[in-house]
Amino acid sequence: MKPMRVGITMGDPAGIGPEVMLxxxxxxxxxxGRPEFTPVVYxxxxxxxxxxxxxxxxxxxxxxxxxxxxxxxxxxxxxxxSPPPIGVVSSEAGELAFAAVASAIRDAMAGxxxxxxxxxxxxxxxxxxxxxxxxxxxxxxxxxxxxxxxxMLAHGNLRVAHVSTHVALAKVPxxxxxxxLIRVIELTAKALxxxxxxxxxxxxxxxxxxxxxxxxxxxxxxxxxxxxxxxxCARGFEVTGPVAGDTVFVRAxxxxxxxxxxxxxxxxxIPIKLLGFKVDPRTGKWAALSGVNITLGLPFVxxxxxxxxxxDIAGKGIASEQSFVEAVDAALQMVxxxx
Numbered sequence: 229m230k231p232m233r234v235g236i237t238m239g240d241p242a243g244i245g246p247e248v249m250l251x252x253x254x255x256x257x258x259x260x261g262r263p264e265f266t267p268v269v270y271x272x273x274x275x276x277x278x279x280x281x282x283x284x285x286x287x288x289x290x291x292x293x294x295x296x297x298x299x300x301x302x303x304x305x306x307x308x309x310s311p312p313p314i315g316v317v318s319s320e321a322g323e324l325a326f327a328a329v330a331s332a333i334r335d336a337m338a339g340x341x342x343x344x345x346x347x348x349x350x351x352x353x354x355x356x357x358x359x360x361x362x363x364x365x366x367x368x369x370x371x372x373x374x375x376x377x378x379x380m381l382a383h384g385n386l387r388v389a390h391v392s393t394h395v396a397l398a399k400v401p402x403x404x405x406x407x408x409l410i411r412v413i414e415l416t417a418k419a420l421x422x423x424x425x426x427x428x429x430x431x432x433x434x435x436x437x438x439x440x441x442x443x444x445x446x447x448x449x450x451x452x453x454x455x456x457x458x459x460x461c462a463r464g465f466e467v468t469g470p471v472a473g474d475t476v477f478v479r480a481x482x483x484x485x486x487x488x489x490x491x492x493x494x495x496x497x498i499p500i501k502l503l504g505f506k507v508d509p510r511t512g513k514w515a516a517l518s519g520v521n522i523t524l525g526l527p528f529v530x531x532x533x534x535x536x537x538x539x540d541i542a543g544k545g546i547a548s549e550q551s552f553v554e555a556v557d558a559a560l561q562m563v564x565x566x567x
Contacts, residue, residue: 230529231264232342234556235332237269239347242312243537244547246271246279249347250301252552254285255336256387257298265560268292269303270328276303279310283545294378306331322353333371336528343529343559345552348537351394362394368523368530377525378412380419380487381534382558383498383518386480387423387463387487388496389416398490404435404448409456409489413467415524416487422565432469433484433495435462436540439470476551504534504551514541517548520558529554529562 237252239245269276273289275289280287288300296302307327312320312431326346332344351363361367382390389412392403413430428437432453436446443450453470460467468541471479477499480488490496504519519534533551541547 231266232560233266233341234338234559234563235330235341235344236267236269237344237346238269238325239277239533240276240321240326240350240353240537241272241286241354242314242316242318243348243350243539244277245347245349245533245537247283247418247535247542247545247547248549248552250276250279250283250285250287251547251549252556253301254298255549255553256556259448265555267302269301270306270332270335271303272307272309272311272324273303273305273330274309275311275324276301283448288428295462298377303332304335313444315539317350317356317539319354319356319358322350322355322357322359324348326354326357326359326367329367330371333368334554336530341528342563343531345555346537346558349551350537350539356473364521364532365393365523368526372526372528372538374521374525374526376411376415377523378415379502380416380521380522380524382522383500383534385418385483385486386477386500387420388417388490389487389501389524390414390490390493390496392491395493397492401435401446401448404452406452406456406459409453410432410460411466412489416489417465418521419524419562422562424541427488428486429465429466429484430468430487431471432467432481432489433475433476433491434470437472437474439472447479459483462563465526495496500534502564506540513546514548517551518554519551520555522558522562528558529566530558531559531562 286299289303290300292302435448440446440449449470457469506516517535521532521534523530
């Protein structure tokens with residue numbers, strides 16, 4: 229069978245994206261028992277070559293159709309430019325990052341690659357470059373003409389899909405609607421099937437403290453979430469909720485739920501990052517960055533690292549590639565399930 233082609237975007241060239249990408253590709257190439265795949269890097273050649281020199285990696289950039297393995301890297305140059313200053317937010321870096329993502333999306337839509345694994349971008353830099361998006365999810369949804377997407381974060385057996393993400397908290401209650409809940413839960417169930425969970429148990433987090441406490445703290449839980457959960461249960465889904473936000477993730481970790489539906493960004497991100505991000509208490513330095521960001525509802529597979537650009541440590545050679553490797557593994561698993 230022909231190896232799967234996975235497009236890999238470099239992320240913001242001023243951040244840690246190019247570093248974790250190259251470290252991750254080296255790690256994957258050396259690992260036994262991995263699924264066979266062909267990585268294709270989308271980005272700026274000078275940026276990738278500069279990072280390889282900083283990491284003392286004997287890298288060779290080759291064409292997409294070249295028959296070569298690591299340290300050769302197949303690359304599609306999406307914008308030609310000199311490397312922008314590392315660790316600095318700029319419109320130049322934002323434009324290079326956006327060009328890489330846009331090119332990879334076009335190739336995925338055309339069937340030239342089976343999946344996209346994205347490096348971290350700076351939302352500020354993207355917008356400085358004139359691209360008005362709140363993040364990767366919104367770029368993907370627009371350019372892939374897929375308005376019904378949602379974000380899922382995963383760390384081990386904890387998987388969290390989001391009803392809303394990059395919006396002000398004041399707007400969240402208006403986004404907790406029957407239609408959005410149904411769409412996110414349906415997409416979550418479908419995604420879990422690709423991970424081998426045919427009959428997933430899904431816990432729905434409450435929006436308000438104590439699930440609204442009978443209306444004392446808000447009526448969204450009783451008036452929107454309760455009847456929507458009942459409707460989905462009647463259709464055969466195994467859904468529970470609303471479950472208080474301060475206990476639903478504990479119950480998921482205990483094995484009661486295969487996934488949790490979070491109502492807003494931080495509600496879902498905090499538990500995942502508490503599990504996946506480790507800091508050495510002796511030095512205060514990052515010891516591990518683990519977790520995967522998955523966009524559900526696209527016509528192709530897209531996964532990503534579950535961390536940001538980390539401008540403060542960019543170019544120092546100390547960024548962890550763990551989340552990148554996990555994102556590639558998740559993409560391969562999801563592509564295989566679609567075959």
